[in-house]
Amino acid sequence: MKDQHTKNTESSINIEKVKQDLEPIIINVTERKLPQRAYQILRLAIRNLKLLPGKTILEREIAEVLGMSRTPVREALIRLQTEGVVKLIPRKGFEIEPIEAKDLREIYEVVEMLEGLAAKLSTTTIQQEQLSELETLIEQQEQAINEENLAEWARLDNLFHFKIIGYAENKRLLNVIDVHADLLYRARLITVKKRPLPFQSIIEHRAIVACMRAQDGEAAQASMQSHRKRARNEILKAL
Incomplete structure (x- = not known):
């Protein structure tokens, strides 16, 4: 003993x-x-x-x-x-702290709404070079998936979302989302190998940027919320 x-x-x-x-x-x-x-x-x-x-x-x-x-x-x-x-x-x-499905579900419900709002606000402020940056990030995400570098895809995916939030030029919105960002990132990382390869995410990211290029804020908001909802369901199932 x-x-x-x-x-x-x-x-x-x-x-x-x-x-x-x-x-x-x-x-x-x-x-x-x-x-x-x-x-x-x-x-x-x-x-x-x-x-x-x-x-x-x-x-x-x-x-x-x-x-x-x-x-x-x-x-x-x-x-x-x-x-x-x-x-x-x-x-x-x-x-x-462990990643609990209940906590994650509640956080996603909030983030879906706030990121949808961020996409809508960004549509009115975003510049052409910023849209090009988002499109470059999408290409890099696709390359990471093709190389099966899922950790790099997760990093680029996170960067894509935070660039859109930043383009909204609303510090309070950014601060509220940032409180939960680490948990969402951890959930993506810990489940990424248990989910289908995220090609659907690439399609949805392109749709969001297309709506922003068309200056359709309502469509960008709806696309972002739909994207986050699908990802939430996929992650919760993997957990």
């Missing part, structure tokens, strides 16, 4: 492996203030499934991975807890 000291020194993660997995994220985060730096790294690590849903992590482990003291790590984890990304389990550490 293991004594209490042994139990307390056990690791819930493979620290060296996590260091290796997080290295590209750590290198690219330029924030110097340690609490904000720890927060950004952990948020991206969770978002990109480098730290998986349901996994329990300890402050001391993450501090070792990030090369920091436990204080900024604790601040970062508490901030992530207020955002619903992790939860504190007394005497065990922080658990990364």
